Amino acid sequence: MIYFDNSATTLPHPDVVKAFGDVASQFFGNPSSLHHLGGKSAQLLDQARKVAADCLGVQPGEIVFTSGGTESNNAALKGVAIQHRSRGKHIITSSIEHASVYETCKQLEELGYSVTYLPTDDKGRVRPEDVQRALSDDTILVSVMYVNSELGTVQPIEEIGRILSAYPKTYFHVDAVQGFGKLPLMPGKWGIDLLSLSAHKFHGVRGCGLLYVRRGVMLSPLIIGGGQEGGLRSGTENVPGIVAMAKAMRMQHERLQENHEHMKKLRARLIDGLLPLEYCKLNGPGKDDAYAAPHIVNVSFPGIKAEVVLHALEKEEIYVSTRSACSSKNSKPSRVLLAAGIDEERARSALRISFSPDNTEAEVDVFIRAIQKIVPNLAKIMRV
Amino acid sequence: MQEIYLDHAATTPVHPEVLEAMLPYYRDMHGNPSSMHRFGQRVRHTVDEARSIIARCVNAEPGEIIFTSGGTEADNMALIGVMTANRDKGKHLITSQIEHHAVLHTCEYLESLGYEVTYLPVDETGRVAVEDVAQAIRPDTVMISIMFGNNEVGTLQHIGKIGKLAKERGVYFHTDAVQAFGIEEVDVKRLHVDLLSISAHKVNGPKGVGSLYARRGIKIASYIHGGNQEKKRRAGTENVAGIVGFARAAELAINTREERRAHYEKLRRMMMAVWDEQSVDYVVNGHPKFYMPHILNVSFPGTKTEAMLMKLDIAGVAAASGSACMSGSLEISHVLRAMNLPEDRLISAIRFSFGYGNTEEQVREAAERIARIVNKG
Ligand SMILES: Cc1ncc(COP(=O)(O)O)c(C=O)c1O
Ligand SMILES: Cc1ncc(COP(=O)(O)O)c(C=O)c1O
Numbered sequence: 001m002i003y004f005d006n007s008a009t010t011l012p013h014p015d016v017v018k019a020f021g022d023v024a025s026q027f028f029g030n031p032s033s034l035h036h037l038g039g040k041s042a043q044l045l046d047q048a049r050k051v052a053a054d055c056l057g058v059q060p061g062e063i064v065f066t067s068g069g070t071e072s073n074n075a076a077l078k079g080v081a082i083q084h085r086s087r088g089k090h091i092i093t094s095s096i097e098h099a100s101v102y103e104t105c106k107q108l109e110e111l112g113y114s115v116t117y118l119p120t121d122d123k124g125r126v127r128p129e130d131v132q133r134a135l136s137d138d139t140i141l142v143s144v145m146y147v148n149s150e151l152g153t154v155q156p157i158e159e160i161g162r163i164l165s166a167y168p169k170t171y172f173h174v175d176a177v178q179g180f181g182k183l184p185l186m187p188g189k190w191g192i193d194l195l196s197l198s199a200h201k202f203h204g205v206r207g208c209g210l211l212y213v214r215r216g217v218m219l220s221p222l223i224i225g226g227g228q229e230g231g232l233r234s235g236t237e238n239v240p241g242i243v244a245m246a247k248a249m250r251m252q253h254e255r256l257q258e259n260h261e262h263m264k265k266l267r268a269r270l271i272d273g274l275l276p277l278e279y280c281k282l283n284g285p286g287k288d289d290a291y292a293a294p295h296i297v298n299v300s301f302p303g304i305k306a307e308v309v310l311h312a313l314e315k316e317e318i319y320v321s322t323r324s325a326c327s328s329k330n331s332k333p334s335r336v337l338l339a340a341g342i343d344e345e346r347a348r349s350a351l352r353i354s355f356s357p358d359n360t361e362a363e364v365d366v367f368i369r370a371i372q373k374i375v376p377n378l379a380k381i382m383r384v
Numbered sequence: 385m386q387e388i389y390l391d392h393a394a395t396t397p398v399h400p401e402v403l404e405a406m407l408p409y410y411r412d413m414h415g416n417p418s419s420m421h422r423f424g425q426r427v428r429h430t431v432d433e434a435r436s437i438i439a440r441c442v443n444a445e446p447g448e449i450i451f452t453s454g455g456t457e458a459d460n461m462a463l464i465g466v467m468t469a470n471r472d473k474g475k476h477l478i479t480s481q482i483e484h485h486a487v488l489h490t491c492e493y494l495e496s497l498g499y500e501v502t503y504l505p506v507d508e509t510g511r512v513a514v515e516d517v518a519q520a521i522r523p524d525t526v527m528i529s530i531m532f533g534n535n536e537v538g539t540l541q542h543i544g545k546i547g548k549l550a551k552e553r554g555v556y557f558h559t560d561a562v563q564a565f566g567i568e569e570v571d572v573k574r575l576h577v578d579l580l581s582i583s584a585h586k587v588n589g590p591k592g593v594g595s596l597y598a599r600r601g602i603k604i605a606s607y608i609h610g611g612n613q614e615k616k617r618r619a620g621t622e623n624v625a626g627i628v629g630f631a632r633a634a635e636l637a638i639n640t641r642e643e644r645r646a647h648y649e650k651l652r653r654m655m656m657a658v659w660d661e662q663s664v665d666y667v668v669n670g671h672p673k674f675y676m677p678h679i680l681n682v683s684f685p686g687t688k689t690e691a692m693l694m695k696l697d698i699a700g701v702a703a704a705s706g707s708a709c710m711s712g713s714l715e716i717s718h719v720l721r722a723m724n725l726p727e728d729r730l731i732s733a734i735r736f737s738f739g740y741g742n743t744e745e746q747v748r749e750a751a752e753r754i755a756r757i758v759n760k761g
Pocket of ligand 2: 236393486531562583584585
């Protein structure tokens with residue numbers, strides 16, 4: 001089997017699974033309990049928080065554990081919107097955000113907020129000057145993702161952060177779900193106020209994520225109750241999941257450089273193999289573009305529906321996707337690709353290939369050969 | 385010295401069978417159920433199966449079960465989701481003073497947004513009077529949220545009667561069954577419940593998973609927005625392993641419910657019998673008849689909760705004051721306060737809660753250790 005759908009979800013690392021199992025079976029206490037079983041869990045939670053903070057170069061007190069990337073994004077956007085509604089009701093985001101940001105913005109519009117959806121260039125990149133232009137006295141939040149999950153475009157986060165440093169009352173949220181473990185990430189240095197991660201995208205277990213909340217940023221909590229996570233996120237902490245996530249974070253963080261290089265090589269090899277095929281078009285960043293994430297390649301086979309190629313590849317035990325998994329049931333072409341100016345026909349035929357560090361060059365070669373076999377055949381059938 | 389865990393109302397250990405059921409989904413079954421390919425689709429089926437199991441456990445339809453990240457999220461979603469989706473109907477919500485903070489603090493949040501909340505009192509056993517609920521209903525009342533069984537004192541509410549009343553008066557009825565599930569018979573149809581929260585980690589399932597039952601046809605706004613998961617009612621990549629573990633735990637809990645109830649009942653009586661034998665001064669807090677057998681809340685007049693818990697911990701007995709999320713603070717429990725107990729009972733209350741793995745020997749041993757501590761003063 002060749003699994004090239006790592007942007008949808010990754011295989012948890014065996015050591016991560018082991019950590020999960022050990023904590024779940026041995027240290028099951030509730031961290032809020034006063035007895036020492038509770039104390040032990042609280043200690044594990046503290047350690048995990050410290051590891052997570054170290055990997056991001058921030059303070060442990062700035063980490064809020066959540067149930068995943070979607071919750072983190074909702075918590076950041078609604079948290080700022082509700083907390084600071086008396087100061088302003090304008091939010092700036094991009095037109096290529098993940099559904100968990102995009103739909104939350106749509107919801108906020110219904111509640112009376114105004115949202116600017118910035119366009120991108122034809123590679124799916126937001127222009128920092130557009131952010132600058134969209135800012136007004138009323139702007140309470142700018143939310144731009146780090147790496148686009150469909151095109152793999154890396155956004156100019158540092159530059160946007162620099163622009164926003166002149167606007168201390170406008171918070172900067174970054175959905176870094178597709179960026180962590182693939183590219184350097186320094187929220188503290190880049191002027192980021194809020195940052196979302198999801199464990200299952202970097203070989204942790206599902207149902208676990210985090211939100212970095214820079215000290216001093218006031219947020220109305222999304223989930224209210226017992227007051228866990230400094231009051232920012234209530235609910236009994238998923239200690240095994242959190243410990244497992246911290247472990248995965250450390251592993252990815254330590255191997256960032258070599259993982260990055262390895263996946264970059266896979267990406268180059270894949271593009272080199274596909275681009276010469278006249279029926280294949282690359283979407284998003286080019287092979288040597290500096291703002292290309294190493295793990296995502298998006299290609300179209302115009303005239304052929306992506307699903308058909310996907311299922312043909314599936315027969316060869318090769319798994320890819322047509323777009324972000326959570327909207328894959330939708331038969332419309334990808335909102336993100338259209339926003340990046342890709343025409344409808346090309347968008348309908350787009351496939352996303354996404355790597356993990358465990359993928360190999362040999363797998364890439366098998367994939368290229370499979371495409372060479374499948375696509376021309378399909379093209380013939382489609383023509384008659 | 386053997387450690388004896390009597391804090392199962394705070395959280396429970398994961399049952400070995402549950403962990404075993406989960407592990408394959410961290411290995412070769414790790415697909416994303418929303419993926420179009422077979423590798424994802426085969427876990428889609430797994431999630432559907434788990435949904436049917438949970439539905440069966442509360443006598444609901446699979447389509448009425450929404451998976452969440454736990455009991456707290458389920459409570460938040462029920463209250464905020466229903467109140468915001470039914471603004472045209474009214475702004476009033478009825479709850480009780482003894483709810484878990486997941487409900488109470490969410491009510492306060494709704495008040496800050498302009499909603500109106502009535503917090504019904506309870507009697508000294510911790511029960512809400514059905515007449516009080518009836519009287520509190522106004523033309524603009526949208527929902528009633530009264531918990532099934534209280535997590536601190538174990539008192540059961542008149543769920544069936546409140547459900548019937550709510551139905552007659554055209555008001556939605558939510559109940560937080562996080563503590564009652566797996567102990568009491570939870571039948572949403574028979575009890576006329578419209579919304580019901582449960583949490584896996586209270587029934588030997590994994591932490592970070594739970595569900596909200598929302599009766600078909602209920603107007604409820606989505607609360608966590610994003611992808612199309614859970615029919616757009618709860619976005620986020622499904623925690624498949626967690627959901628599988630939850631379903632396995634729920635099944636185990638329901639299949640062993642009667643025998644466990646009998647076992648906890650025995651443990652309770654035994655504990656008190658030991659104290660009676662040793663002339664320990666104690667009073668049981670809660671209802672003498674309508675209680676959940678796994679929770680035993682007692683006051684030892686003359687002692688102080690915090691000091692007692694510490695001594696118990698040293699003696700290898702894990703117990704709690706109120707609910708775990710507030711034991712960190714050790715304020716007087718809002719539940720006992722609402723029950724209007726005398727001061728000496730308020731400041732000396734301890735909650736013991738039984739669960740999987742507790743044996744008669746353990747509990748007798750714990751009762752004896754407790755007796756020694758209390759009698760020493
Ligand atoms: C960029 C991005 N943001 C957010 C999410 C949502 O994360 P989760 O699946 O943990 O809810 C995803 C993945 O689905 C993503 O790719
Ligand atoms: C009655 C009750 N409701 C809600 C909760 C919250 O559930 P969870 O810890 O899964 O968020 C708890 C336990 O903490 C509880 O006892």
